[in-house]
Amino acid sequence: MTQIRSLFATRLYHAKLSELGTVDTDELDASCYSIAEDDEAGQDWCEEQGYPGYTSYASLTDLPWRFPVFAELVKVLDKHVAAFAKDLEFDLGDKALVLEDIWINILPEGGTHSSHIHPHSVISGTTYVAMPEGASALKLEDPRLAMMMAAPTRRKDCHEELRPFVYIAPEVGDVLLWESWLRHEVPMNMAEENRISVSFNYKWE
Template identity: 75%
Template sequence: MKTIKSLFATRLYHAQLSGIDKAELQASCITISDDDEAGQNWCEEHGYPGYTSYASLTDLPWRFPIFKDLVGVIDQHVAAFAKDVHFDLGDKKLVLEDIWINILPEGGIHTGHIHPHSVISGTTYVAMPPGTSAIKFEDPRLPFMMAAPARAKDAPQDLQQFIYIAPAVGDILLWESWLRHEVPMNMVEEERISVSFNYKWE
């Protein structure tokens, strides 16, 4: 008799937002990017393609009611995800650490990274033109696989080393913040717009 088990699961939460005016959210993201000179300067100084508010605006929910509403909805999804992964939060809770806008034009890319010091990270999708970049997740064990051969192209998804998820407008994705991810180059003319966020445990 033999048994084969899957151990140390990596969970990815994928749902559709409700109760958010998607058109208002998109318009707000564009207005903010047009008005945020500090963010524009940071992007230019650091060679960042497109626009991000990550280094310039830390109070989007205070400035714009649509972002306050968005955080209220995200809070519910984060709580559901925390329950799914069986976090023992004790007398602390998961709270929003930061939230920011990403606008990727044609040729824009977000290279592979993790979100240190956070517990749960995620993104909700505001504008996803046909053919724009999916988000790519990397098997966290990859650096330790040493001489292991590549996986077959038809391997089950939970055994693949890279997973591409192509979300739709209004989708939300959540993952544990140590999971390495990236956005390959946007190959279409239209802008890819998303709102990303981190939650911390305190």
């Protein structure tokens, strides 16, 4: 009997942050702007690198210590990451997945974040603070794509699991998690207002 199975699954976790805890999203939004305004090192880095908008990725490593709302956020993220790790059936042994870094992204109209991975982490993710109408989705790339050298393109109506790229349009308060080797990007923000998110990595130790 003919049998066709899907192998080597790529998992994506998508949930409301509030399902596993409470975070004041208004305070989180205000804190992102306050930090961006005061972070001169981050502003300088963004200007030097030609990064549109603002990110604290290269300048601040202690957001949960500086702002209580980020400490609250991490407590909730810990629970979501634990749930995802359980779904992935990781054998963590006597170690745990712990926060490695967390940073702010403020992407203005016309801003993009090019395709990349997070090679030194296990789980990466983002929670969304402001997603105005027209804000760009998260674009995820099939990790096998580079090896499909002679393959024809897929039909436009093919199953989601067979698409070379999948676009996820999150809402404010959503959290997305994926394994850190999954290549992803943020296409151009077409909204007139800022797209604000908080991204993070978890490591195994």
